[in-house]
Structure formats: structure tokens, C-alpha cells
Amino acid sequence: MDWVPGFYSRTGSWWGPAEARITERDHRRVRLLGEHAGAGPHRVLELGCGYGTTAAATARAGHSVTAVEITDRVGFADSFSRDVAPGSLTLVNEDFYRVRLPERFGAVTYWNGFGVGSDADQRRLLRRIAAEWLLPDGVALIDVFNPFVWARWDGDETHRTPDPARGYAYELFEVTTFDPVTCTAVDTWWEAGRPDEKISQVLRCYSPADLTLLLEGTGLRLTAVTVGEESFAPATMRPGWAELLREHPEYVAVLRRQ
Template identity: 60%
Template sequence: MDWVRDFYSTTGRWWAPAMAGIGQRERRRAALVDRVCGAGPYRVLELGAGFGNTAAALAEHGHDVTAVEISDRAEQAQRYVGPRLQVVQEDFYAVELPGGYDAVCYFNGFGIGTDTDQRRLLRRIATEWLRPGGSALIDVMNPFVWARWAGDREHQDADPANGYAYTVDERTDFDPVRSRYTDTWWETDRPDEAITQVGRCYSPADLVLLLETTGLRLDQLWVDGEPLELTADHAGNATLLHRAHEYLAVLRHAGSATSR
């Protein structure tokens, strides 16, 4: 996982002017936390917090938020620090934090590293951070859509007026044996300096297996902002098969009561 800090620091430099503000995506996430967890306010831990804008949206909802980010994006997140928000620039596999969080969130990033790495993180959530009765909200990359994107190429021209100062290219691929995506970016005039992020995708069935021995279980699935009935027949589900590149898994301590 040596690539993580440099990848997100570099892309953070490219995209911060356009993406570091609090927008509709961040407010939708904060609203979804409220829908999943019920009336707050809560103590919330956000892992992989990036520019800190989702953490700031959560703080706007009255929650007390700790945001952990390994890359230089944490420098952008410092703008949001206040009575309800603290930012910690650290590796969440190594950081030491107090426990007792009502919600632990990890948006758009789970899957970095091996299955062993994911289980190690999930165990930290279960045993060190999440209070009894709390919920972990984790975006999980959906293999069905990432597989459809294999071989795709994209080109994005600079658009300084909207905060995109760099002209960049992207190449996406997918390993169907290991269920891993690769997402490679480079400044168009510097192809020899390409950077790549790699992530493990999990179908919901794979996620249930991954959770074994972690102390957590799958309680809810949310797709495109709406709950999905876990026990229903989802044959032909067009959203999961064709559109949603990630879904939200709500996890609770194994042995705790089902919330839905």
C-alpha cells in the first residue's frame, strides 16, 4: 500500500480547488448517516476523510467528528477544524484514537490492500472504536460495474474556471481473478509519471464472508441512497449489475440486534 499517500496527495493537488468544498455529495452523505443512525447528535469517526468536506457536512448536522486522512489532502481539511471537527493526518492502521464512537464512516475508499488488511481494519472498528449498538457505514466497490469499465479510457481537459487546472487522462482496468480494479491517472503531457490506485471489490456475498471473524456483521445495504432488502430475490437487479460502482454497507457488532 506504499502508493496510497502519494496517489491521494497528487490527485488532491490536481483537484482540491474543484472538490474540496461542501457540495451535494457531502450533504447527501451526512443526511444518510442521519437516516441510518436515527436522531443524533453523535460522535462520528470518518476514515479516509480526504479534503474533510464530508466531515464538515457531518459537523454541520451537529455531530462531533474526528476525521483521519493519511495524505496531504488533510491540509485542505484543516480549514474546517472547529469545536465539532478535528482532523488527524495519520494512517488509520496505525493511529491511536479513543473509542466509543456512535458511527464509524469510510466513504469511497474501502478495499485498499489485501483481504487481510480489510479484516485488520474491520477488527479495529469492532474492538477499538465502535461503541456497542453503534453503526459502521462503509462504501464498498461493486465488482459488477468495475468489470464493465475494464479497458475504458477518459480524457479531461483543464477547466480553470471550475477549479480543474490540469489536463489529465485516465485508464481503468479490472482483474476478474482477484476482483480488483486499477485506476491510472497522468497529466496528459507527462505520461511517464502516471500514478495508479488499486482496490479490492466485493459483491455483497463476498463481503459477508470477509466479515467472518471480524466482530462485525452486515446489517443493511443501501444502493443509490435507498435501502435494499437483504432477504429478497435480486436476480437482474439493474442498479447493482450496471450502474452503482459502489454500495453502502451498514455494519454492526456481531450478535447485536438487527436494526431493520
């Protein structure tokens, strides 16, 4: 996973001026937290907080948030951390595979990042959530990359032109590939004037069934899946859910301790 800090720091410099702001996506995540963890307030651990927008929105909703981010994207969160009343926001610029935290949390969240690394890496993180961070009655909410959509994007190419008025200063190209054997997507980007300086993120995708297998031995169990605005228990899959799942590149896995 040596590519992680460089990829997200560089793309953060491309997109941060435009995207480091709280949007409806952040508020939706806060609503999901309330639906699955209860009204609270809760102590919340957010892993891989990126620009810190969701962490700030969660804190402003009254929760006490500890947000961990390895890259310098966390620098954007400094502006949010100064105004989070009525809750609190603590920023930790460290690797969440190594960080030591002195308390447990009623909720652990990981938005738009699970799947970086190998299956063994995911299990190592899941074990930390269960054994070190999550309270016995707590809940973990984790975005999981959906293989059905990423497979459909195999070979897609995108050209993004600059839009300075919105904060996008760079002309960028993107190519997405998907390996059906390893169920892994590779998302490659480069600046128009630097075609020899490509950077890629490698994303392991999991169907709900694959995720259930991954969870074995981690101390966590899958209790619900949220796709778009719909939630269901994995055992109650019925006609219509499969079509809904194919529409979204991610779904939220709701996990609890065994």
C-alpha cells in the same frame, strides 16, 4: 499499500481546488448517517476523510466528528474546521491502521476508500472498527466498490481537458482495467505532458456476498445495503435489486457489531 499517500496527495493537488467543497454528495451521506444511526447527535469517526467535506457537513449537522486522513489532502479540511457549529470537527493526520484514539464512537464511516490493500488489510481494519472504535449499539457505514460496474469499465480510457474556471488546471489521461480473477480494479492516471509518470490506485471490489464472507471473524455483520437511494437487507434481495446494483460503482454497507 505504499502507493496510497503519493497517489492521493498528487491527485489531491490536481483536483483539490475544484473539489474541496461541500456538495449534495456530502449532505446525502449525512442523511444516510441519520437514517441508520438515528438523529443523534453522535460521536462520529470518519476514516480516510480526504478533503474533509463530508466530515465538515457531518459536524455542521450537530455531530462531534473525528476525521482521520493519511495524506496532505487533509490540509484542505483546515478551512472547514474553522466553521462547523453547532458540532465539532477534530482532524487527525495519521494512518488509520496505526492511529490510537481514546474513545469509542456511535458511528464509524469510511466513504469512497474501502478496498485499498489486500483482504487481510480489510479484515484488520474491520476488526479495529469492531473491537476498538464502535460502541456496542453503534453502526458503521462503509462505501464498497461494486465489481459489476468496475468490470464493465475494463479498458475504458478518459481524457480530461483543463477547466480553469472550475478549478481544474491539468490536462489528464486515465485508463481503467479490471482483473476478474482477483476482482480488483486498477485506475491509472497521468498528466498530458508527463506520460512516463503514471500513478495508479488499486481497488479490491466486493459483491454483497463476498463482503459477507470477508466479515467472518471480524466482529461485524452486514445488516443492510444502500444502493443509490434504496436500502435493503441482504436476505431480502428480490427482482430489480440486481439491476439497480449494476448502475452504481459503489454501494454503502451498513455494519453492526455481532
